[in-house]
Amino acid sequence: MTASTRTRPASERRLTAKGEATRARILDAASALVFAHGVTRTGVEDVQREAGVSASQLYHYFGDKQTLMRAVIAHQTAAILAVQQPELDALDTFEALGRWRDNLVTLQRSRHCAGGCPIGSIAAEIADDDPDARADLVDGFEQWEAPIRSGLATMRDRGLLRDGTDTDRLALALLAALQGGLVLTQTRRTTVPLETALDATIELIRSYATEPTPRPSC
Structure with missing residues (x-):
């Protein structure tokens, strides 16, 4: 050998x-x-x-454990993307954003708000100490953010959002709101923080609409 x-x-x-x-x-x-x-x-x-x-x-x-944890990051990233399909790859209307938001909230309720984000919780533990794992986490979040970015860009290209709308920035804001909402939802054991964070960011996205869009009924 x-x-x-x-x-x-x-x-x-x-x-x-x-x-x-x-x-x-x-x-x-x-x-x-x-x-x-x-x-x-x-x-x-x-x-x-x-x-x-x-x-x-x-x-x-x-x-070793480090290699195993890096494999876990890849595994959890794939699982996150799979759970959010097909909505995640079709976030090109306000209605689609609403359905995606509702599914995220329903998922956390089914978990009794425990566990938080499968890769966000790992990032909180090891991102500062393991550069290789941090790079994997960056890639995992990029895989998550990319379809959000693509969907919002499609909305702009179709005329649903105003020309010049910075859809990359809005996509990052939406993912950041999701992560923060998950942390508070896990801590408080209620989906209210997640709902509030997502609703506020989607409302921000609505402010860039080319014409008024109907709000979802309660």
């Missing part, structure tokens, strides 16, 4: 179907534990126990 083969992580090698299943089981277990307890309070032994694998299996697929 060559040195390059020995040092090459399992995640970069082609895995058997059984290997893929084992890796996925470890990643699912780690993601659930991190969402429930955070990065610091999730130990490698906890993941082993939850996934039903040995230490050698876990380290074979992920190498």
Whole structure:
């Protein structure tokens, strides 16, 4: 066996179907534990126990906890985007923004407002101490922001928003409002902060409309 083969992580090698299943089981277990307890309070032994694998299996697929947590970030980012489909890729009308907002609120109610944002909570713990993980988090938030940006730009191009509207800035504001709303919703155990933050930002977006738009009925 060559040195390059020995040092090459399992995640970069082609895995058997059984290997893929084992890796996925470890990643699912780690993601659930991190969402429930955070990065610091999730130990490698906890993941082993939850996934039903040995230490050698876990380290074979992920190498160390840092590598595992970076995989968790990618996994949680994909899960966030999947949950918000298809609305997230069609935020090109005010009605679509409203449906997306309602789905986000409903999701937090179904979780009893626990857990916050799956990647935002990770960022709060490790972004200052792990540059590689922070870069992954930046990429994760960019994947989330991109369809919002695209949808608002489409609204401007269709004439729903005034020419010259800075849709990039509005998209960032909407994602920031979502993140802040999730933190307060998690802390207060009520969706009111999330609803308020999203409604205020969508109202800001409405202020750039080319003509008055009907407000959703209560």
